[in-house]
Each structure stands twice: as C-alpha cells, then as structure tokens.
Amino acid sequence: MTSVLSVRNLTVEFPTRRGILTAIDDVSFDIGPGEVLGVVGESGAGKSITGTAVIGLIEPPGRIAGGEVLLRGQRIDNLPPEQMRRIRGKRIGMVFQDPLTSLNPLYRIGDQLVETITTHTNLSNAQARTKALSLLAEVGIPAPEMRIEAYPHQFSGGMRQRVVLALALAVEPELVIADEPTTALDVSVQAQIIALLKRLCAQHGAAVMLITHDMGVIAETADRVAVMYAGRIAEIGPVRDVIKAPLHPYTKGLMGSIPSLTGESDRLVQIPGSMPRLTAIPSGCPFHPRCPRAFVPCPTFRPELQPEAHSQVACWLYHPFPVTAEAS
C-alpha cells in the first residue's frame, strides 16, 4: 500500500546574517492511509517546522534546502504557489493550536465553512450550506442551525476548536496536519477534542500528522510516534514500544521526566541542560552533551536512523560505530 505522505531527507534552512541555520536536518518518515503519526518533541525540536514544510508554508527567507515531500506519490514541495494553494484545504486539512487565529473573526463561521467548501468542490452555495450544517452537527456543535450564524468570538475555546476541525475536514482531505490542537484547552475539553479528532479521521479515512509536546495526547491518539530532537528524528516506532520501552537515551529521559498519575516516584528523571539553540547544534549526535551514555563516536559521528526491535533509532548504542572513531 502506498503511503499518503512520504517525507524524504527533508532539510529546511533559514539564512541569517550570521550564517545558515538548519532547522530540519535530513528528516524522513511515512504516514500510511488512516494512520496517526505523532510527532513529539520539546520547543525548538523542529516539529512545527516539519508540519509547515509539508504544507509549503515556510516563511521566506526560510526554504526547503533538500529532500522531497510526496503526497500519494506526487511531489508537492516544488509546486507553484497557486497549485499548492489548491492542495491545501482540499487534500491536506490543517488544525492549529489557537483556534482564534485560524478563524477569521469578521466572518460568521457558516460563511467560512461555505467558502472553504465552494472553493474546493463544485457544490452550489445552498448545497455547501447543507454540508456545513451536517459537519457542525458531526463535530458536536449543539443547535447547528442557530450556531452557523455566529461569529468565532461567540464560541468557547473547545467549541472553536470543533469548528476548526469541521473546517479541516470539510472537503474530505487525505491528510490532516494537527499542530498542537489541544494545547490551548483545559484538560476536560482536551479529552473531548482528542476523542473527536480520532473518531473523525477514522471515519473519513484521513491520515493524521499530530504534532504535540504532550506525550499523554500521543499515547491516547497515535499509532506511531516520531521523537524529534534538534531538527532530527531521534526515534520513530509504534507508540507502545516508544512509550513503554524507549530506546534512545533522549526518549528515555523524556519519558522519565513526565510526572505520572500512578506509581511512586520520589524524584523525576532529569535530563541536564536544555535543547541546543539552532546557532550551536553540537557535532555528531546533537544529544551527546546531555546524554548520560555518550561514548567514543558520539561527538564526532552522526548516527542515522536504523532499525532496532520494532522501531528505528538514531543512536550509536545500537549500531556498530565507525572504527576510525577510536583514532580521533
């Protein structure tokens, strides 16, 4: 089966006065039909930039410096902006963190839904409106006939995010990119939105790239998870393996640092230091200055993702390292 989204050796650079910053460095992954891939990492890991690069919205002077993005086998990273605009919204739906910024405050939500539907399909305004009503009902907005005339500010945060989900799924996209969809919401509402996102994407058969910093959300939602660190994927694998038996020392530290609701833990596992800035990404494995298990090859040689158990991990602990390392 062909994957819905294939990202091959993607590299994103931002030229600055002090030189070129590499925000994404040689990132590859696939998302299959109906699959939810969680992309997790701390701030500055490059997870949002990866999502932005897939939908072709990297702000200049930032640019895709290498690699390719394929949607159902078709290359989309080098399309002219006009064609890309037609793909966005139709074949790729988007959900962002803050629902207030993805909805236009000056238009009624019904008009925004109708506009999205008529732009991307041949439906008439009246048909689009019927479709908008059924979408609002589907995402759980009470009394959609009344609420369709409301403005975004008249909705609560959770209801707004439901409207954004309706917008993202309006024209049955093949891929949904959800960038921190629940971060701005309270826990009780967060659980509702996660359940809704999961159910809708399963019903519509859409593949999902779920970007979040919250491992809990990933555990609830994703099939596979990619852990990002300093613009690279440190580990990618089935969600159960990555959470229960992480391989990469960074993933281990990350999992140990999350306070849990069960089990006794007196002290949280602590990763010393913090994520490197883009201006000073360490050589070799970018995690080596913070890594408790760093050894000979780590500062010099860059580990690539290689299969290990059910996952793929970029760490010299699991692969034979270049012999020349001992000499240096």
Place this chain on the structure above:
Amino acid sequence: MSVMTAPAMPAAETVKPLVEVKNLGRIFDVSKPWLNRVTERLPRRLLVAAAEVTFSIATRETFALVGESGSGKSTVAKMVVGLIPPSTGEVIIDGVSMSNRKHEADRRRLRRRIQMVFQDPYASLNPRWRALDIVAEPLRAFGIAQSDIETAKQVGDLLRLVGLDPADGAKYPHEFSGGQRQRIAIARALACNPEFIVCDEPTSALDVSVQAQILNLMRDLQDRFGLTYLFISHNLAVVRHMANRIGVMYLGRLVEVAPAREMFAKPKHPYTRMLLDAVPDLDLTGRKRKPVEGEVPNPVEPPPGCPFHPRCPFANARCRVEMPLPIQAGAATVRCHAVEEGRI
C-alpha cells in the same frame, strides 16, 4: 462508602497551621461603564472569582490548588500574598491577619517571609535588569545585605543554589532559556529567606524535561530550608508529584480538599473524578474513559444550586436548587449532595 457527618480531627490540624485561609471571597465588577449602563439599561455584572474558600497549610507542607481556567485558583493565590484585597474573609499567616489594618507593623515584618513565583518567566523578570540586580532587589528592599560586597556574595550564593553559574548574573533575561529564567525567579523568591512561597503555575510555560528539573529543584529547596508551598497548577500529575494535600476548585469554590494520596486513590466529588478521568493515559492500560460532558460555564452567570450540576452525571433536583455545604467524608472535605446522601 461510609460518610462521617461528625468532622474527624485530621492529623494536619494537630500542628498549628502556618497559613489559614478563612471564607475567602473576591468579586470583580465587570460591568460596562456607567454611561453605557444608563443609556443601554444594562444591569451591573459581577463576577464571583472566588467564594467561601477555606483551607489551612501546615508548616513545611505543600498545599496544591487545581482547577481548570477560570476556576479562581490564581485569584486565591494573589489574595494569599496580598496582591489583591479580598472582598470577604481573611488570610491569616502565622497568626497575623493580612487584611486587618491594626496589624500593619506585624504585616510588614511578615511580608519578607512570603514570596511568590509566577507562571511566565518571560513576563516576571524585568528585561532591562541584569540577573544579579533582579536577585539582589529583595536583598536591597528589605535591607538584608549591609554592603554591596555582601549583596554580591549573597547573589552569587543564591544563583549557585538554583543551579546557575554566579558569572551568569551579568547577563540579561533574554540571554537565558525558559528554565533558567524560572531558576532566576526562584532565586529572587529565596533571596529574603522566606518561609512561605506561593507558586502560580511555575512550570506550565516549560518543556517537560525542564519542568522535571524545576520540580526537583523546588523539592530539594523545600527539604533544605523547610519551606511551605502553596502550589497552583492545572496539571494533576504535577500536583500529585508535589503536594501533600490538594484542593480542587470549580467556578470559584473549593469542591474537594483531601490528602494527595487519598484524592488520587479515592476521588469523591464528581468533578474530581472527571478531572482524573480526563488525564491522558500514559501507561497504555487501555482503561475505558468516560466521555466528559460540557465545558466550564461562564462565571458571570453561574448555574443555580451546585455550580457543577449541568455537567454532573449524579445531579438530581436538589443539586439544581441548593448549593451544597462542605461536609467531612473520610479524610476529605467535599461539597456535594450526592456524597452527603451516600448516592455515590
């Protein structure tokens, strides 16, 4: 579940509490301006941010307040340190009332024993001051250090205490990461040797691995200096890790107060149960989650009766009209008719 109506004497009260919050309430006037009200015939609109909040914190204890946004937890924190005056009730710290005018002299002495750490270290540090001036400010304000040399020495010690290099003191806040900034905020709070620190969401602006560093640091400092914390958070897992006792707030009221262990093992109030149930399951136990209904109502027009009744699966006719009073149930204090009547 057996419910005791006669309040038992919990262990915490045998020690004299350091902080007592009695019947604390705060009302904000959110009406439109007077002229608009007259011309548009609008009534006054009052927002009850907190009402009838009562709890006490023993020395060296960590008491946590949890709740969703708009539940009034930050309002309570600000009233406890005296940043906003309460509308009703009072805060008594070490026997001195924070709102009684008679105790002005006592209160001034008390102030240096109370400090606060805020949520956003990007907003709580003056961007134009060097880190060492930020940390030295309380030393100067309270006249703790006698000379500049002594101040510099103490600032260096404080920075080392929170895991920073004393040489970092010459830097400005923008040169630090979020976690380092929160360390500076903690160093500033520790500068005047406080006994009681109010922490309002100290880690919610930080990444998880940095959050772990800050939480560990706060626990180490508590052990070392015998600090008492009032810890505000919306994250139940963080609260479970830090707190001895927990108060759950909903629409300005404390709906349940219980020892941490007890609350996580046997949550009593339906809202506490719902909150615990909504936390994503990291252990992948495949536990079935009850779908949570509804959202927090607008606090300007709270529902009548128990404020939680529109979302509560156990609500009956009484809940819709009568505000429940706090009752003792085991080691917990709960405001719930269903618990009182033994229905759940």
